[in-house]
Amino acid sequence: MSTNFSSLPVVDVSALGASGASTQDTTELSQKLYDVFATTGFAYLVNAPLSFNHDEVFDLTREFFALPQDRKMKLAKKSFRPGHYNTYRGYFPTQPHLTPDNLKEGFEIGNPTADHGTRIPASTQKINISEPNVWPDRQIFSKQERLEEMYNELQSLASKLLSLLAVPLGKETDFFDSWLDDSLSTLRLLHYPPVTQTALPGPDEAARLSCSPHTDSGILTLLHQDTTGGLEVLNAAGEWIAAPYIPGSIVVNIGDLMARVSGSRFKATMHRVRAPPPKPDAANDRFGRFSIPFFFEPGEACSVPVEGDEGPVVYGEYVRTKMATFVEFQEDSGYDTAIRRIYEPY
Numbered sequence: 366m367s368t369n370f371s372s373l374p375v376v377d378v379s380a381l382g383a384s385g386a387s388t389q390d391t392t393e394l395s396q397k398l399y400d401v402f403a404t405t406g407f408a409y410l411v412n413a414p415l416s417f418n419h420d421e422v423f424d425l426t427r428e429f430f431a432l433p434q435d436r437k438m439k440l441a442k443k444s445f446r447p448g449h450y451n452t453y454r455g456y457f458p459t460q461p462h463l464t465p466d467n468l469k470e471g472f473e474i475g476n477p478t479a480d481h482g483t484r485i486p487a488s489t490q491k492i493n494i495s496e497p498n499v500w501p502d503r504q505i506f507s508k509q510e511r512l513e514e515m516y517n518e519l520q521s522l523a524s525k526l527l528s529l530l531a532v533p534l535g536k537e538t539d540f541f542d543s544w545l546d547d548s549l550s551t552l553r554l555l556h557y558p559p560v561t562q563t564a565l566p567g568p569d570e571a572a573r574l575s576c577s578p579h580t581d582s583g584i585l586t587l588l589h590q591d592t593t594g595g596l597e598v599l600n601a602a603g604e605w606i607a608a609p610y611i612p613g614s615i616v617v618n619i620g621d622l623m624a625r626v627s628g629s630r631f632k633a634t635m636h637r638v639r640a641p642p643p644k645p646d647a648a649n650d651r652f653g654r655f656s657i658p659f660f661f662e663p664g665e666a667c668s669v670p671v672e673g674d675e676g677p678v679v680y681g682e683y684v685r686t687k688m689a690t691f692v693e694f695q696e697d698s699g700y701d702t703a704i705r706r707i708y709e710p711y
């Protein structure tokens with residue numbers, strides 16, 4: 366359980382980009398990160414060393430989601446299109462036939478430079494977590510290379526943050542290095558469509574959500590969110606604290622695995638997203654909220670030592686156990702039949 370915070374701390378990470386950062390700057394940053402992960406479990410990072418800004422990242426996201434639905438569905442995971450080979454990477458559509466508090470579509474990519482030649486073939490595994498990425502044709506989506514660069518930069522930023530946590534956690538400085546061999550990190554573009562004004566709750570009604578309360582499962586998450594707002598984080602008193610957009614910031618939070626590795630010193634804090642209201646110029650802008658979480662994860666074969674537990678966790682097995690409970694990863698999500706029922710009733 367996190368502490369009783371009323372807002373999220375802001376951490377300046379400029380020391381990560383400066384080639385001449387002093388040892389003192391790095392030690393201070395490392396202590397600061399330890400403190401926020403041990404209290405709120407969530408923070409805003411500012412001055413991160415990235416080559417892209419929010420405008421670029423959200424223009425690219427918009428370009429992807431503006432593709433015609435049939436082009437996006439060509440990239441759909443097998444659970445939505447049984448004839449497809451991709452089980453883990455690719456597109457997932459909104460699922461209005463399921464609970465309404467998870468209304469989102471997304472596109473997920475893994476390590477663009479991974480060597481897929483030596484991996485277990487998809488046919489022997491229900492979910493192939495190390496499969497290659499799938500992409501739209503370059504003629505209809507021009508930003509594949511840029512997204513791959515973003516993935517690599519976020520992986521590098523997350524790796525630097527992780528390495529700073531080794532010493533305050535009482536580990537050797539290179540403790541986490543081997544974790545990142547064949548890392549399974551995921552970059553996920555997300556679009557939460559707007560809900561109608563009438564579907565939004567009144568002042569005394571429960572929040573209408575587009576992402577239900579959860580903790581993230583991996584090491585840590587780096588999140589770009591647009592200006593819409595709606596992200597909320599649960600404090601120890603059981604209050605949902607708003608985490609609005611802060612210009613130029615990235616939200617960071619601890620995942621379940623890292624909380625276990627730290628012997629519960631770090632907090633994997635519960636969070637959720639409120640449904641976005643319609644845009645004032647809805648006639649010209651049909652989109653709701655965009656966000657881009659980057660889930661930083663170890664390699665499939667990584668043996669993760671968790672404190673106070675029965676033994677190390679092999680990361681690939683951990684992911685598969687979790688995935689088996691997610692409806693979008695069932696062999697047949699019911700998407701095709703249910704969507705036909707909703708849109709083609711006769």
Ligand SMILES: O=C(O)CCC(=O)C(=O)O
Nearest residue numbers: 576581590596638656658
């Ligand atoms: O969209 C957001 O702000 C948060 C998304 C999130 O928590 C997730 O995908 O795990």
Ligand SMILES: [Fe+2]
Nearest residue numbers: 579580581636
């Ligand atoms: Fe999350």
